[in-house]
Amino acid sequence: MKKRLGSVQKVSSFDLMPDRMIAKKYRVLSQLGAGWEGEVYKILEVNTKIERAAKLFFPQRNIRNKTSKRNAQKLHKLRYCPILIQYHTEEELIYKKMPVTVLISEYVEGQLLSEFLKSLPGKRMDPYQALHLLYALVKGVEEIHLLNEYHGDLHTDNIIVNKFGLRFELKLVDLFHHTAPKNKTRQIDILALIQIFHECMGGQKWYAKMPQPAKYICCGLKGSLILKKFPTASQLREHLEQMEWMGTGA
Ligand SMILES: Nc1ncnc2c1ncn2[C@@H]1O[C@H](COP(=O)(O)OP(=O)(O)O)[C@@H](O)[C@H]1O
Ligand SMILES: [Mg+2]
Structure with missing residues (x-):
């Protein structure tokens, strides 16, 4: 679902289907959760067969990538804190012709x-x-x-x-x-x-x-x-x- 919000497209859910590819490298396995900032999916890094997590940010919650950038930088700064998830990399997904920022991190079982x-x-x-x-x-x-x-x-x-x-x-x-x-x-x-x-x-x-x-x-x-x-x-x-x-x- 999407709506216009000024110049930003408002998205309330991405609802990515299993098998959908992200950045030609990751395959969606299942949705893990959703909240105010975006949605989180369990994904498979296809080449290595390693499971990871992908957080997709709703564009209206991530103007000029401010939220995702702050998130990634903070996780990186705190990367030696064992209680936090490990951040890997930033990717982009095209959703209904819109660029959507995706943060890839470790997938945590539990x-x-x-x-x-x-x-x-x-x-x-x-x-x-x-x-x-x-x-x-x-x-x-x-x-x-x-x-x-x-x-x-x-x-x-x-x-x-x-x-x-x-x-x-x-x-x-x-x-x-x-x-x-x-x-x-x-x-x-x-x-x-x-x-x-x-x-x-x-x-x-x-x-x-x-x-x-x-x-x-x-x-x-x-x-x-x-x-x-x-x-x-x-x-x-x-x-x-x-x-x-x-x-x-x-
Ligand atoms: N790295 C991860 N590994 C496993 N599950 C995760 C991971 N990140 C998020 N989740 C799951 O997805 C849900 C939503 O993620 P979260 O980052 O809390 O986003 P929101 O901002 O939408 O609340 C979490 O409550 C958790 O169940
Ligand atoms: Mg949460």
Whole structure:
């Protein structure tokens, strides 16, 4: 579907069919997701038979390639942060005679955190397990913050989870650009981490039953209290490494 928007064609969905080629190199396998900026497909690099992911940007969300360029540059700058997906290259797709920018990155296997939660009994984690997830997230995000950057859109649909025993292996997708000052954007990440922790334990409905050390971290989701206790991701990580945990009871 497309509509005119000033001089830019507005696209609300590309709906690429399986087997469609991108830049003569990649074959579409399936759609992985869609959102505000565009659509993401699982693709096959035909020559190497390597699976990758392709993010197609809606032209109206990517005027003069600003969004895609910022995304690619930031992923490149943060390429040694293991919690982020690896960016490979930029390509172009012609869709209904329009040039569409496509970012190719690694394809990450696993489940979205939102789906993982839905698959659990009671659709929530044991608080101690949620604490392990939070720890893995905080360590990953801390590295991004120490490079003076931020993620900007942390929520359960932007986190891909693989679980091995106690350990969570996580990958973050979908960086978001905020116009706020950098220290504010890092605070947005910290608040989002606590919000995710809270959601993993069942959210507001289960708050009263959460163990005291979990409540200490959540601060009733009051932003100012959270940031007073944990002004940086490093401080939150240190807290998790040193805290006392009395068990899972109320
Ligand atoms: N590199 C990837 N590997 C596997 N799945 C991905 C990858 N990137 C995105 N996805 C999937 O596609 C969905 C949408 O991608 P995302 O980058 O979050 O775009 P949007 O801006 O549309 O939210 C994600 O929620 C995830 O399920
Ligand atoms: Mg997303």
